[in-house]
Amino acid sequence: MTLFDESTLRKLEQLTLIADQVRVGVMKGDRRSRKRGTSIEFADYRNYTKGDDLRRLDWNVYARLERPFIKLLEEEEDLSVHLLVDASTSMNWPDDPDSETNKYGYAVRLAGALGHVALSTGDMVTVTLLSSQGDRSWGPFRGAQNSLRLFQFLESGTAEGITDLNLSLRNYALYGRRPGLLFLLSDLLSPHGYQDGLTALHSRGYELGLIHILSPDEIEPPVSGDLKLIDVETGQDAELTLDPATLDLYRRRLQGWQNEIAGYCHGRHVHYIPVTTDTPWEKLIMQTLRAQGVVK
Amino acid sequence: MSFLTPAFLALGALAIPIILLYMLRLRRREVMVSSTMLWQKLLRDREANAPWQKLRRNLLLFLQLLILAALVLALARPYLPIPSVINGSVVVLLDASASMQATDAEPSRFEAAKEETRRLIGDLGGSSQMTIIQAGLTPTVLTPAANDKVALRQAVEAAQPENGAADWGAALALAAGVVQGSDNGRILLISDGGLPDDLPPLPVEVTYIPIGSSGENLAITALATRATEQGIQLFASVSNEGETDQDALLSLTLDDVLYDSRRISVPAGSTASAAWELPEGTAVIQAQLSEQADDNLPLDDTAWAVHEGGVSNRVLLVTDGNLFLEQAYSVLPGIEAFKAPPDTDLIYNEDGTPTFDLYVFDSVPLPDPPPDADMLIINPPLSAASSEAALLTVTGTFSDTVAVRLADSPLLQFVDWRNVNIREAKSVTAPWAETLVEGEGGPLLLAGERNGRRLAILPFSLNDSDLPLQIAFPILMANITDWLNPGRVFDTPTGLQPGDPVTIVPGASATAVLITKPDGTTWTADVAEEPIFFTETGQLGLYQVTLRDDNGDRAAGSFAVNLFNPAESRIVPQESVQVGQVSVDTAVEENIGQRELWPWLAAAALLILLAEWWVHFRGVRRPNLKLFERLNGSKRSAN
Numbered sequence: 001m002t003l004f005d006e007s008t009l010r011k012l013e014q015l016t017l018i019a020d021q022v023r024v025g026v027m028k029g030d031r032r033s034r035k036r037g038t039s040i041e042f043a044d045y046r047n048y049t050k051g052d053d054l055r056r057l058d059w060n061v062y063a064r065l066e067r068p069f070i071k072l073l074e075e076e077e078d079l080s081v082h083l084l085v086d087a088s089t090s091m092n093w094p095d096d097p098d099s100e101t102n103k104y105g106y107a108v109r110l111a112g113a114l115g116h117v118a119l120s121t122g123d124m125v126t127v128t129l130l131s132s133q134g135d136r137s138w139g140p141f142r143g144a145q146n147s148l149r150l151f152q153f154l155e156s157g158t159a160e161g162i163t164d165l166n167l168s169l170r171n172y173a174l175y176g177r178r179p180g181l182l183f184l185l186s187d188l189l190s191p192h193g194y195q196d197g198l199t200a201l202h203s204r205g206y207e208l209g210l211i212h213i214l215s216p217d218e219i220e221p222p223v224s225g226d227l228k229l230i231d232v233e234t235g236q237d238a239e240l241t242l243d244p245a246t247l248d249l250y251r252r253r254l255q256g257w258q259n260e261i262a263g264y265c266h267g268r269h270v271h272y273i274p275v276t277t278d279t280p281w282e283k284l285i286m287q288t289l290r291a292q293g294v295v296k
Numbered sequence: 297m298s299f300l301t302p303a304f305l306a307l308g309a310l311a312i313p314i315i316l317l318y319m320l321r322l323r324r325r326e327v328m329v330s331s332t333m334l335w336q337k338l339l340r341d342r343e344a345n346a347p348w349q350k351l352r353r354n355l356l357l358f359l360q361l362l363i364l365a366a367l368v369l370a371l372a373r374p375y376l377p378i379p380s381v382i383n384g385s386v387v388v389l390l391d392a393s394a395s396m397q398a399t400d401a402e403p404s405r406f407e408a409a410k411e412e413t414r415r416l417i418g419d420l421g422g423s424s425q426m427t428i429i430q431a432g433l434t435p436t437v438l439t440p441a442a443n444d445k446v447a448l449r450q451a452v453e454a455a456q457p458e459n460g461a462a463d464w465g466a467a468l469a470l471a472a473g474v475v476q477g478s479d480n481g482r483i484l485l486i487s488d489g490g491l492p493d494d495l496p497p498l499p500v501e502v503t504y505i506p507i508g509s510s511g512e513n514l515a516i517t518a519l520a521t522r523a524t525e526q527g528i529q530l531f532a533s534v535s536n537e538g539e540t541d542q543d544a545l546l547s548l549t550l551d552d553v554l555y556d557s558r559r560i561s562v563p564a565g566s567t568a569s570a571a572w573e574l575p576e577g578t579a580v581i582q583a584q585l586s587e588q589a590d591d592n593l594p595l596d597d598t599a600w601a602v603h604e605g606g607v608s609n610r611v612l613l614v615t616d617g618n619l620f621l622e623q624a625y626s627v628l629p630g631i632e633a634f635k636a637p638p639d640t641d642l643i644y645n646e647d648g649t650p651t652f653d654l655y656v657f658d659s660v661p662l663p664d665p666p667p668d669a670d671m672l673i674i675n676p677p678l679s680a681a682s683s684e685a686a687l688l689t690v691t692g693t694f695s696d697t698v699a700v701r702l703a704d705s706p707l708l709q710f711v712d713w714r715n716v717n718i719r720e721a722k723s724v725t726a727p728w729a730e731t732l733v734e735g736e737g738g739p740l741l742l743a744g745e746r747n748g749r750r751l752a753i754l755p756f757s758l759n760d761s762d763l764p765l766q767i768a769f770p771i772l773m774a775n776i777t778d779w780l781n782p783g784r785v786f787d788t789p790t791g792l793q794p795g796d797p798v799t800i801v802p803g804a805s806a807t808a809v810l811i812t813k814p815d816g817t818t819w820t821a822d823v824a825e826e827p828i829f830f831t832e833t834g835q836l837g838l839y840q841v842t843l844r845d846d847n848g849d850r851a852a853g854s855f856a857v858n859l860f861n862p863a864e865s866r867i868v869p870q871e872s873v874q875v876g877q878v879s880v881d882t883a884v885e886e887n888i889g890q891r892e893l894w895p896w897l898a899a900a901a902l903l904i905l906l907a908e909w910w911v912h913f914r915g916v917r918r919p920n921l922k923l924f925e926r927l928n929g930s931k932r933s934a935n
Contacts, residue, residue: 090330090331091330093330095328103330187330187331189330189331189333189334190333191333215330218329218330221329223327225325226324226325227324227325227326227327228324228325228326228327229327229328229329229332229335230326230327230328230329230332231329231330231331231332231333232328232329232330232331233330233331234331234332236332236336237326237332238332238335238336238339239324240335240338240339246338249338250334250335250338253334253337253338254334257334257337
C-alpha cells in the first residue's frame with residue numbers, strides 16, 4: 001500500500017462524489033434517484049389511479065380524508081463513476097517518476113483517491129488508463145473491499161506512448177457501459193485535441209469532470225537561451241531562443257489555452273479543474289473539488 | 297568616398313571566423329519537454345506576427361558583424377573629399393578696407409568675409425596651420441600660424457572693419473613672409489577686390505575668394521570750402537559708382553543747423569557737383585546723402601568740412617619799402633599783411649600789448665623795447681651794444697657768405713640755398729638763437745625762442761642778395777612765417793583720410809592737447825616736444841581739438857576725416873585681382889581637402905558594442921529564480 005496511508009483513507013471514506021445530472025442507477029445504492037421508488041424516504045403524494053399497487057396507498061390519509069392517495073417514496077440507487085487517466089508519455093513529466101510533481105503519479109494518486117471515495121459510498125467504479133498501447137481498464141467494481149485492488153491496478157500502470165485523447169474518449173463513449181460521473185485526468189497535451197472526445201462523452205449522458213494536470217515547469221519553463229526543445233511524447237522538436245520576451249509570450253499563450261479550455265467546459269457543464277502538481281492532492285480533493293461541488 | 301589605407305579592408309575576412317563561431321555556438325542545447333504543442337503554437341504565432349523574428353535570433357551575429365565592419369572601415373580610414381582649399385600652411389588675408397562695410401552681403405561684406413574665414417577654419421586639416429592677417433590701414437596679424445580652431449575663431453570674431461583703404465602691398469609682404477619656407481604655402485585673399493595694380497609678385501599660390509555682389513553706391517567724393525570775395529563757397533561732388541542712374545537728396549548742415557537740401561541726379565558711372573554760397577562765419581559743414589534708391593556703402597554718404605577762413609594772422613611789415621617782402625606776404629595763405637614805416641606807432645596798442653601777431657622788421661632799428669610778439673628781423677642795422685644787448689648784437693659786416701652748413705630744421709625744408717649769393721651780411725650774435733645757415737664769415741640765418749616768443753634773424757639785406765629772385769625765397773618766407781606764427785595749432789590738408797596723421801603744433805603756452813574723436817572718446821597728449829602727431833584718425837567724422845594751458849581748456853578748432861577715396865567708394869566686386877604678373881581668379885571650389893570619417897566609425901562601433909552587450913545580457917538573463925523558490929517551498933509543504 002503505497003498510494004495512501006490509513007489516515008488518508010479514513011478521511012477519504014467520509015467523502016461522497018456528487019453527480020447532478022446523472023441519475024441512472026441499475027442497482028440499489030446510496031444515492032437519491034430522480035426516479036420515485038421503493039426506499040423509505042418520503043417524496044410526495046399523488047392521486048390514486050386504477051391499477052396502482054394498493055400496498056403503496058397511504059391508508060392513514062385515506063382514513064382521514066376518505067380519498068385514496070398513493071405515497072411516493074424516494075428511489076435510492078448507485079452511481080457509475082468512471083475515472084480516465086491519461087497515460088501518455090507527456091504525463092510522465094517531470095522525467096523522474098518518483099518526483100513529487102510527476103504528473104502521472106499525481107493523476108494516479110488522484111484517481112486512487114476518487115476511486116476510493118466512490119467505492120466507499122457504494123458506487124460502481126471503472127478506471128481506465130488511456131494509452132496508445134491500448135486502454136487498460138479496471139472494473140466496474142463496487143464496494144469498499146475493492147479499494148486495495150484498485151490501488152494495485154493503478155500502481156501497475158506506466159505512462160508511455162502517444163495518447164490520442166479524441167480517439168480514446170470517443171471509443172470510450174461508444175463502447176462504454178452505464179454512463180455516469182466521469183473524471184478525465186489529463187494534461188490535455190494531445191496533438192489532436194480533446195474536444196471531440198469530450199463532446200462524444202457528453203452526448204452519451206456522462207457528467208464530466210476535467211482535471212487538467214500541469215507540472216510547475218510547464219507553467220514556468222526553467223530554461224533559457226538558444227534551445228532545441230524535444231517533445232518526449234512525439235519526438236517533435238522546436239528551435240527557440242528563449243529570452244524573457246519569449247517566455248512572457250509563452251506564459252500568455254498558456255494562460256490563453258487554459259482559458260480556452262475553461263470556456264469550452266463552461267459551455268458544456270463540464271467541471272474544469274486546472275491543477276498544478278505542486279498543489280497537495282489532499283488539498284485538491286478536500287478543498288478544490290468541494291468548492292466545485294464534485295464531492296461533499 | 298575613398299580610403300587612405302584600403303589594405304585594412306582585408307581584415308573584413310575576420311567576419312568568416314565570427315560566422316563560424318556563431319554557427320558553432322548556435323548548435324542548440326537540446327532540452328526535453330513534456331510537449332512542444334504550446335511551443336509550436338508560439339513559434340507559429342511569432343513568425344506570423346513578426347517576419348523579422350528569424351532575423352532577431354541572429355541579432356547578436358548581425359551586431360557583431362556590424363562592429364567588425366565599423367572597425368575595419370575605421371582602420372581603412374575613409375575620407376570624404378570636401379570642397380576646401382585648406383591644407384598645409386595657409387595665410388588668410390582678410391580685407392578690412394572701407395568698402396568691406398558695404399551691406400550688399402548680409403549683414404555686411406566684412407561679416408560675410410568673417411563667415412567665410414570661419415568656414416575655412418572649419419575646413420582646416422589636422423596638420424594644417426592658418427595665419428589670419430587683417431589687411432587694413434596697417435596690416436595686422438590676428439593669429440600667428442595656428443591650428444587651434446578656437447583661437448582662430450576668437451581672432452576672427454574680434455576682427456573689425458576699418459574706414460580707410462587697405463595697405464595691400466604691406467599685407468601681401470607680411471603674408472609672403474609667413475609662408476616663406478613652408479612647402480605647402482598658400483595665400484587666400486578674402487576681399488571684394490580693389491587691390492592696387494602694382495603689387496609685387498608672390499612666390500606662393502594665391503587664391504582669391506570674392507565677397508560682395510552689388511556695386512551700387514552713391515558717394516560724396518569731395519566737400520571743400522573756399523573763401524572768395526563773395527564769401528565762403530562750398531563745393532561738393534557726388535559720384536555714382538554703380539550701374540543705374542540714381543537720385544538722392546544732398547542735405548547741408550552748417551554748425552548743426554540744417555541749411556539746405558538739394559536733389560541731385562547722378563547718372564551711372566559719373567559724378568555730379570553742386571556749389572553753395574555759405575554765410576560768413578560758417579565753420580563746420582556736414583553733407584549728407586539720403587533717399588537714394590540703392591546704396592550699399594553708408595560710410596561715404598556723409599562728409600564733413602571745416603572752413604578755416606575764420607582765422608587769419610595779422611602781420612605788420614615795418615620797412616622803408618621792400619617789394620619782395622610785400623609780394624611774398626601778400627600771397628601767403630592765412631596772412632593779413634600790413635605795411636608801416638619805421639617810425640610807426642602801430643606797433644603797440646594803447647595798453648602796451650602788441651597789435652599784430654607777427655612783426656617783420658626790415659632794415660630798420662628795433663623799437664625799444666621790442667614788442668612782446670613773434671618777430672622776423674631782416675638786416676638789423678649796426679647799433680650800440682648797450683641798447684640791444686638783450687636781444688641781439690650786430691658787430692659788423694662780412695662778405696664771405698658762402699654757406700658752409702645748413703641745419704636740419706623745418707625752416708629750411710625744401711629750401712635750396714646752394715645758388716643763393718649774398719654780397720654782404722651783418723655779423724649778428726644772439727645767445728638765444730640757433731644758427732640755421734652757417735656762412736664762412738658768420739651765421740646767415742638764425743632762429744630761436746626768447747621769453748616764449750619766436751624770433752628769426754636774416755642778417756643781410758634782401759637787396760644785397762639774389763635770394764628774392766630764387767624759388768627758395770617764397771618757400772623760406774612761408775616756412776619762417778609758419779614757424780614764427782603757426783596760426784592754427786594744427787595743419788590739415790583738405791581731404792584728410794582715415795589713417796592720415798595730423799600734426800599738432802600747440803604753441804608754447806599749451807601743456808596738453810585733447811582731441812575728441814567722432815565717437816566721443818578723447819585722446820590726450822602732454823605737450824613735451826613739438827610737434828605732436830595724432831595718428832588715430834581711423835574714424836570718419838569731426839575731430840575737436842582742445843588745448844589745455846594754465847588758464848584752462850581752450851577750443852582750438854576741429855578737423856574732419858572723410859572717406860574721399862574713389863577706390864573704396866567703387867565697391868563693385870571684382871572677379872579677379874592682379875598680383876604681380878599673375879591674374880588671380882576666383883577660387884574654384886576644389887576637392888582637395890579630405891574629411892576623415894574614422895572617428896565617427898569608431899564611435900559607431902562603440903555604440904553597437906554597447907547595444908550588443910545589452911542584447912546579449914538581456915538574452916541570457918535567468919528570470920526564474922522565483923519559480924525555483926516556489927518549487928522548493930512546495931516540496932517542503934508536500935512533505
